[in-house]
Each structure stands twice: as structure tokens, then as C-alpha cells.
Amino acid sequence: MSLAISHLARRFDTTQVLRGIDLTVGKGELIALLGPSGSGKTTLLRIIAGLDWPDAGALSFNGTDWLVKSAAERRIGFVFQHYALFPHMTVRDNIAFGLTVLPRADRPGKAQIAATVDRLLAFLQIDGLADRYPAELSGGQRQRVALGRAMAIEPRVLLLDEPFGALDAQVRRDLRRWLRGVHDSAGTTTIFVTHDQEEAFELADRVVVMNGGVIEQTGHPDEIYDHPATPFVARFLGLTVEVPVTIRSGRAQAAGLDLTALPRRALPDGPATLFLRPADIQPVPDPAAPFRVTEIASTGALLRIVAENAAACRIEAEMPRRQGRDLRKDQPVALRVIAGQIFPGGAAPADAAPVEAPKALKESRP
Numbered sequence: 001m002s003l004a005i006s007h008l009a010r011r012f013d014t015t016q017v018l019r020g021i022d023l024t025v026g027k028g029e030l031i032a033l034l035g036p037s038g039s040g041k042t043t044l045l046r047i048i049a050g051l052d053w054p055d056a057g058a059l060s061f062n063g064t065d066w067l068v069k070s071a072a073e074r075r076i077g078f079v080f081q082h083y084a085l086f087p088h089m090t091v092r093d094n095i096a097f098g099l100t101v102l103p104r105a106d107r108p109g110k111a112q113i114a115a116t117v118d119r120l121l122a123f124l125q126i127d128g129l130a131d132r133y134p135a136e137l138s139g140g141q142r143q144r145v146a147l148g149r150a151m152a153i154e155p156r157v158l159l160l161d162e163p164f165g166a167l168d169a170q171v172r173r174d175l176r177r178w179l180r181g182v183h184d185s186a187g188t189t190t191i192f193v194t195h196d197q198e199e200a201f202e203l204a205d206r207v208v209v210m211n212g213g214v215i216e217q218t219g220h221p222d223e224i225y226d227h228p229a230t231p232f233v234a235r236f237l238g239l240t241v242e243v244p245v246t247i248r249s250g251r252a253q254a255a256g257l258d259l260t261a262l263p264r265r266a267l268p269d270g271p272a273t274l275f276l277r278p279a280d281i282q283p284v285p286d287p288a289a290p291f292r293v294t295e296i297a298s299t300g301a302l303l304r305i306v307a308e309n310a311a312a313c314r315i316e317a318e319m320p321r322r323q324g325r326d327l328r329k330d331q332p333v334a335l336r337v338i339a340g341q342i343f344p345g346g347a348a349p350a351d352a353a354p355v356e357a358p359k360a361l362k363e364s365r366p
């Protein structure tokens with residue numbers, strides 16, 4: 001274990017921004033903090049960095065209390081979305097900066113600093129930029145330099161706050177892969193803040209989903225994607241279709257829906273809500289089915305279909321356009337559900353208790 005956070009709370013005036021955060025981050029792990037704006041991600045990162053302090057709770061690194069240590073003593077590397085590189089310094093000098101300001105006793109000699117910077121420039125594949133000034137760099141190149149600067153001091157923990165947030169989509173994707181490679185080679189413990197799901201899922205060993213100052217779920221990206229633990233996580237991860245169902249002997253039932261592909265759940269008989277991704281619903285033409293296609297629209301690659309029944313239950317499905325060739329407006333369709341998540345209760349309140357995945361399912365996960 002390397003970083004341990006327990007019961008961390010932080011309030012600004014009347015706003016409780018963190019409400020009891022518990023999290024451990026292992027050595028060499030890459031963790032993504034994912035959540036909507038205002039969920040407390042940056043506040044948590046600033047507390048870990050020593051730029052802010054909690055009102056309650058504990059933070060330790062390898063058993064040492066970090067709340068009594070200054071930011072410098074913690075030896076953290078920090079990269080922000082808009083990282084202000086020193087404009088009057090070359091890339092080489094920017095990367096060297098953290099080493100040149102270390103207390104005299106810890107400061108390496110000039111030759112050693114130069115060697116460290118050369119090594120980092122090569123490692124980060126930016127050696128061609130060494131003598132340029134920040135104004136002569138693209139946004140993506142600046143963030144590579146910013147990471148180099150954060151890594152020069154050999155940080156115990158690297159903190160990245162939406163480092164690619166200001167860059168365009170293609171550059172973001174390239175940098176994401178580059179960062180994963182850098183992380184794997186360097187083995188630095190890294191915590192990465194993003195509100196971009198794709199970024200979190202592609203990069204992280206573990207994703208921590210935050211909402212309103214609490215952690216809703218922590219887990220491997222696939223586990224979170226396939227088994228969101230709360231209605232909030234389900235909606236946040238695109239399970240936007242909510243259908244009332246009835247549970248009988250662990251099976252969900254709803255008129256006009258084929259739910260046989262869903263595993264049996266350890267839920268009491270009664271009303272529940274099924275959360276679905278539009279891509280996990282297949283409309284199948286069926287003259288006897290209670291649903292009818294009311295809207296059909298193509299986005300080029302995809303076909304979006306809305307189906308409604310007499311009770312005004314409206315379900316949106318999405319599929320590759322070629323798969324939906326047989327579908328027409330006003331056509332009766334049965335809806336086959338491939339995957340979904342069920343939460344007890346009819347109204348699916350945002351704070352409903354998480355449903356335990358069946359034991360066998362959990363154990364079969366990697």
C-alpha cells in the first residue's frame with residue numbers, strides 16, 4: 001500500500017465539498033478520479049498535494065502522516081490543465097527547475113541535473129524541443145514538458161488535474177496513449193482527474209467515480225462499465241434508459257421486453273428499475289408486440305429508434321444502421337435486452353442502495 005485516505009472531509013463555508021472519502025492507492029497504480037463538475041475531484045487532489053487541508057480525516061503515505069507535512073516534504077509532482085511553464089525559460093530549463101530549487105543539501109550538481117533532464121527529454125520523446133521556449137510549442141507539447149517538469153524531482157505521487165482538458169480530441173487521444181506508456185515504464189504512482197469517461201477508462205488501472213463529495217464506486221474500468229453500483233454511476237456511464245420492471249424469483253419482467261439474457265439477481269420480489277444503454281436494446285419486428293416504432297433517425301453509422309407502448313413507456317435504442325434495415329416507423333417491435341443493471345424500487349432514486357452483484361459473477365471477474 002502506498003497512499004491511504006480515510007474519512008476525509010472538507011467544507012467551504014456552507015458547502016460540504018468532500019463527505020468522508022476513503023481510498024487507498026497502491027504503488028505504481030494509475031487511478032482516474034472521474035465525476036461531474038463540482039464533485040470534489042480537484043479538492044481531493046489539492047489535499048493530497050498539500051495545497052489544501054481537510055477539516056477531518058487522515059492522509060498517509062507508507063504509514064507516514066502527510067497532513068503534518070508540507071507540499072515540498074511530500075515530494076508530489078503536479079500537472080494542471082493550464083500549466084504555466086516559465087515563458088522566459090527553455091524547455092530544458094523548465095524541466096530542470098524543480099531540481100535547481102531543492103534545498104542545497106538535496107540539490108544534485110549541475111552536471112547531474114543536465115544528465116537527468118537529458119534522460120527525461122529522451123524518455124518523454126521531446127528531445128527535439130529542448131532549446132525551444134514555451135511560446136514555440138503546441139498545447140500537446142507543452143503538456144509533455146509540464147509532465148517532464150513534474151517528473152524531474154522523482155515524485156512519490158504524480159497528480160494530474162485534467163492535463164489534456166484544453167487540447168483537441170485527436171491530440172488528447174495521442175497523449176493518453178503516450179502517458180500510459182510513460183506511466184508503465186516509469187512505474188510512478190499516479191492520480192489523474194478527468195470528467196471524460198473515455199479518458200478514464202482507457203488510461204486507468206482503477207476508476208474512482210465521485211459525485212457530490214462521495215465516492216460512488218471504485219473498480220477496474222470493465223467492472224464499473226458492466227456493473228455500475230448505483231443509479232448515479234449507471235446514468236453517468238450512459239445507462240440512460242430507465243424502465244420499470246417487476247422482479248419475480250430473481251428475474252426481471254416487463255411486458256414487451258425480452259429480458260431472458262439478463263442473469264438472475266438476488267433481489268426481493270416486487271418493483272424495480274432496469275437501467276439500459278440504448279446500444280444494449282435490439283428491436284425485433286413482431287406483429288404481436290406491444291411496442292411500436294415512433295421515431296427512426298440515422299446518424300450515418302448508427303440508427304436511433306424510439307419505441308413506445310400504450311402505457312407511454314418510451315425506450316430509445318441504437319444500433320449500427322445496417323442492422324436496422326428492416327425497421328420502419330409505426331412497426332410493432334419486441335425489445336430484446338442484451339445487458340442492463342437493476343436497482344430495487346420503482347422510482348430509482350439517485351441515492352438508492354447499490355445492488356450486490358451475484359457472488360458467482362464477482363468471483364469470475366479477472
Ligand SMILES: Nc1ncnc2c1ncn2[C@@H]1O[C@H](COP(=O)(O)OP(=O)(O)OP(=O)(O)O)[C@@H](O)[C@H]1O
Nearest residue numbers: 012015017035036037038039040041042043044195
Ligand atoms: N476555495 C474554495 N472556496 C469555496 N468553494 C470552493 C473552493 N474550492 C472549491 N470550491 C467548491 O467546491 C466544489 C467542488 O469543487 P472541485 O473543484 O473540487 O470539483 P471538481 O469535481 O474538480 O470540478 P471540476 O471538474 O469542475 O473541476 C465546487 O462546488 C466548488 O465551487
